[in-house]
Amino acid sequence: xxxxxxxxxxxxxxxxxxxxxxxxxxxxxxxxxxxxxxxxxxxxxxxxxxxxxxxxxxxxxxxxxxxxxxxxxxxxxxxxxxxxxxxxxxxxxxxxxxxxxxxxxxxxxxxxxxxxxxxxxxxxxxxxxxxxxxxxxxxxxxxxxxxxxxxxxxxxxxxxxxxxxxxxxxxxxxxxxxxxxxxxxxxxxxxxxxxxxxxxxxxxxxxxxxxxxxxxxxxxxxxxxxxxxxxxxxxxxxxxxxxxxxxxxxxxxxxxxxxxxx
Numbered sequence: 655x656x657x658x659x660x661x662x663x664x665x666x667x668x669x670x671x672x673x674x675x676x677x678x679x680x681x682x683x684x685x686x687x688x689x690x691x692x693x694x695x696x697x698x699x700x701x702x703x704x705x706x707x708x709x710x711x712x713x714x715x716x717x718x719x720x721x722x723x724x725x726x727x728x729x730x731x732x733x734x735x736x737x738x739x740x741x742x743x744x745x746x747x748x749x750x751x752x753x754x755x756x757x758x759x760x761x762x763x764x765x766x767x768x769x770x771x772x773x774x775x776x777x778x779x780x781x782x783x784x785x786x787x788x789x790x791x792x793x794x795x796x797x798x799x800x801x802x803x804x805x806x807x808x809x810x811x812x813x814x815x816x817x818x819x820x821x822x823x824x825x826x827x828x829x830x831x832x833x834x835x836x837x838x839x840x841x842x843x844x845x846x847x848x849x850x851x852x853x854x855x856x857x858x859x860x861x862x863x864x865x866x867x868x869x870x871x872x873x874x875x876x877x878x879x880x881x882x883x884x885x886x887x888x889x890x891x892x893x894x895x896x897x898x899x900x901x902x903x904x905x906x907x908x909x910x911x912x913x914x915x916x
Contacts, residue, residue: 704728716779
């Protein structure tokens with residue numbers, strides 16, 4: 655019943671996004687149930703390049719400015735490697751996003767969650783957030799073909815505009831499976847609980863709004879949402895724990911080392 659109610663309320667919103675509207679009715683219903691509303695006042699920084707986050711943002715109303723970092727050192731290795739692709743994406747889409755556009759999709763193929771761009775609200779913006787954690791849960795009940803298609807479309811399309819053409823479906827599914835295996839091993843590493851996540855309070859006018867979307871349950875072992883400064887500390891700690899071994903030895907070794915130190 656909850657899913658049906660969510661779909662009834664948000665089906666009009668979903669139709670603004672060709673990528674979502676092309677999916678099966680059942681998948682659209684599950685996505686509607688997983689979306690979280692976030693309102694941002696004008697001139698609010700939604701996130702900065704270098705922050706860690708695991709949400710894809712869909713614009714329901716308002717305008718969002720995208721900015722690429724001038725200093726690539728705030729990005730992780732993956733972000734620096736994708737710098738040219740991000741420029742090509744900007745050339746195709748521009749820097750001002752409107753209703754029907756989405757952003758933050760780089761989290762789909764990321765192991766670190768480090769944001770590769772900054773997003774700033776230029777007007778009052780209505781955003782609907784879809785966390786990678788909830789998307790993973792939805793994909794458990796979705797066929798390989800449909801989840802691969804949606805993942806690819808989110809990463810290479812925006813609205814009706816294509817901006818990336820060099821992704822291969824089979825390679826994408828292989829990458830997703832490898833990422834799932836690595837993430838499952840992350841749960842063996844002690845949590846970085848001493849690093850505080852970003853504040854869950856955002857000021858809207860004179861009111862302070864509590865955003866539950868910033869409270870990560872972290873069931874998958876992914877890093878929680880961090881600011882850029884805290885993100886660099888978190889990644890440094892994970893690097894120190896994991897070293898340069900293969901994933902299985904890396905996580906087992908990191909866990910053993912942590913146990914010895916305790």
